[in-house]
Structures are given as structure tokens and as C-alpha cells.
Amino acid sequence: MRTFAAMVLAGLCQSVFGAVCATDDRGDQVCLEQPAQRIAALSPGATELVYASGAGEKVVAVVAYSDYPPAARKVASVGSHTRLDLERLIALQPDLVIGWVTGNPQAQLAALDDMGIPVFYIEPRSFEGVSSTIERLATLAGTEASGFAEADRFREGMKELAAAYQNAEPVPVFYQVWDEPLMTVNDEHLIGKVITLCGGNNVFGNLERLVPRISDESVLAANPEAILAGGMGEENRQWLERWAAFPQMAATRKDNLYFVPPSLIQRPTPRLLEGSRLFCEKLDQARSRRRAGEPGKP
Structure with a gap:
């Protein structure tokens, strides 16, 4: 007071x-x-x-x-x-x-x-x-x-989304925030909080830096069940193509390679609500494919 x-x-x-x-x-x-x-x-x-x-x-x-x-x-x-x-x-x-x-x-x-x-x-x-x-x-x-x-x-929109996914099945997730050098986010980053809100488990969430640099090898070792990425533009899925070359990885094998327009998820603005909803929908698709036991279409 x-x-x-x-x-x-x-x-x-x-x-x-x-x-x-x-x-x-x-x-x-x-x-x-x-x-x-x-x-x-x-x-x-x-x-x-x-x-x-x-x-x-x-x-x-x-x-x-x-x-x-x-x-x-x-x-x-x-x-x-x-x-x-x-x-x-x-x-x-x-x-x-x-x-x-x-x-x-x-x-x-x-x-x-x-x-x-x-x-x-x-x-x-x-x-x-x-x-x-x-x-x-x-x-x-x-x-x-x-x-x-x-x-x-x-x-209120974010509260409603959090309530809807509070008991969601966990999905191991890698979010790619940049390509060269390859970069991701930890759990303290706002995007990391979106991953958690949607029931995801950020495979690099415990790293110290907010936006750490990583390697292809570290992604393969983490073996995420879903990979989400932005790109150089609002409709450019090119960053996901590199992961299609690794069929042994769970995300690639299950066809859980998802594009999210970067401005919806990488800017701390009200459009983050729209981006979070889309993010949660992608993880729901990964859960559905897990239950079905077979890959589907994005």
C-alpha cells in the first residue's frame, strides 16, 4: 500500500x-x-x-x-x-x-x-x-x-486460452526463431510462455539465454514431436524445409512441421492472441496424430 x-x-x-x-x-x-x-x-x-x-x-x-x-x-x-x-x-x-x-x-x-x-x-x-x-x-x-x-x-482472451489448455497433453516442442544462426527461445521468453500456455514442453526451455543459439545436432538430440517456425516473411515456410531432411526425428516422421506467421508470435502486441490460438491449434494437430498413430497433413 x-x-x-x-x-x-x-x-x-x-x-x-x-x-x-x-x-x-x-x-x-x-x-x-x-x-x-x-x-x-x-x-x-x-x-x-x-x-x-x-x-x-x-x-x-x-x-x-x-x-x-x-x-x-x-x-x-x-x-x-x-x-x-x-x-x-x-x-x-x-x-x-x-x-x-x-x-x-x-x-x-x-x-x-x-x-x-x-x-x-x-x-x-x-x-x-x-x-x-x-x-x-x-x-x-x-x-x-x-x-x-x-x-x-x-x-481476457489470453485467460480464456490458458483455461482451455490447462490440462492439455504435453507435446515436446522446438520453436525456431531464426535460421542463420539457428536460434530458439527459452521458457522465460514471451514465445516460451505461449508454448507453455498451449500445453507444449519447450525442449530448449531450460537454457539460460532468452534467445539462445543452437545447432542442428542439438535439435536432433532433443527429438521434438512438433517444430514450429516463422520465416523471412509472412508466408515463407522455407525454414521448415531443413527439418524434412531428418526423417528419424519425431516431428518430421509425424509431419508435425508447422508454420506460424512471425508477426503474430514474435511481436509483443495484441496480435499475440491470434498467434497463440494458431500455435495451440498446431499442437492440437500433433496430439491428434499421436492418438491416430499415423502422420497427417498440415
Whole structure:
């Protein structure tokens, strides 16, 4: 419970100074004198989350691959999430920048902060974190009504999905997040949490790094019953072709090689609900084939 002094201080921040405040994912409180009117989103996921918060019309800058919703494609690009065109960004006069904790160049974001441009850092690591991020962005943008409604829609949808699969038969799963070098996720990663939610058993879940590099040999040794992968594009199944060359592996033998559009599962946005539903459906197919005792068609 907050102390009386803390409650008074919070009230002063909101009322005396007319500010809107929210705490970012680095633990820093960001306060604006008024709701943001010109927002720069510095990752594709940040762009989606700002739009989900109801503040899409206030977005004046995005980065490469910010392709959803379609309206975001018409917004000025200021480079990539790893290399920003600061001159172009500053010229667009944002009054709020949405940064990515581990994905954006820290020196460039620090430069923005030094110039007095507020930077709000995000990096959702849980389902609740996605909802919380939408709510905090809505608070800073003054779009609470639509933002909080969207956050609740996602929150309730994920709860319903978790309830539906809480007693599902475990399926050993390998999720491929990248091709060269070959990479996966551990159980602490948001995708790892999707695997668990759907009743999957992440065969690399105990590795220390969030996104560890692995080898073909380690995948063969783990012998997953299902392999799910994204790819270089929303309809590119090429990453799964390498595993078709290993008929001794359970996933290949049972034809449990599944493609999931990467933007539905690899971005911490409300579309993760759609991606999770698809992920769970693929594992249900693997369970059906296990019970039938024969391979089927994806």
C-alpha cells in the first residue's frame, strides 16, 4: 500500500502540474505536461502497441518493418530499430518517443533524452505486460477509453486460452526463431510462455539465454514431436524445409512441421492472441496424430 505522502505526491504530479505520468519498463517515471500529440515508435512492436492504445493518429515516426496496422506504412520512417536517423526524427518534433529497452541503440536514445525529448522504454516480457503497456501508452496519449478496452480484450482472451489448455497433453516442442544462426527461445521468453500456455514442453526451455543459439545436432538430440517456425516473411515456410531432411526425428516422421506467421508470435502486441490460438491449434494437430498413430497433413 502506498504511503499517504506518496499518494499526495502522485496527486501533485497529476493535478498541480497538469501532468500525465506512467512508469516504463526500466522503472523510470515519465511525465508529460499534457497528453502526447506527436509520438515516435522505434520498433514494429512499439508501433502496433501505440495503435492498440488508441493513439495511432498521433504517430508521426516509425522504423523499418512497421507494417501493422496498414495505416502505419504511411507514416514517416526514421531508419531501423538498430540505427536511427536522429536528424530526421528530431525534425518531426515528437513530444514522446517509445523506445525498445534492449533493441534500440542506447546512445541515440540517451541523446534524445539529453535534448529534453521524453523517451518511454518498453519491453513486455509477459502476457500481462502486453496489456499493461497498452494501458500505460494510453495514459500518456490521453486515449484511456479505447486503450484500456483493448488491453482488457487481450487480457481476457489470453485467460480464456490458458483455461482451455490447462490440462492439455504435453507435446515436446522446438520453436525456431531464426535460421542463420539457428536460434530458439527459452521458457522465460514471451514465445516460451505461449508454448507453455498451449500445453507444449519447450525442449530448449531450460537454457539460460532468452534467445539462445543452437545447432542442428542439438535439435536432433532433443527429438521434438512438433517444430514450429516463422520465416523471412509472412508466408515463407522455407525454414521448415531443413527439418524434412531428418526423417528419424519425431516431428518430421509425424509431419508435425508447422508454420506460424512471425508477426503474430514474435511481436509483443495484441496480435499475440491470434498467434497463440494458431500455435495451440498446431499442437492440437500433433496430439491428434499421436492418438491416430499415423502422420497427417498440415
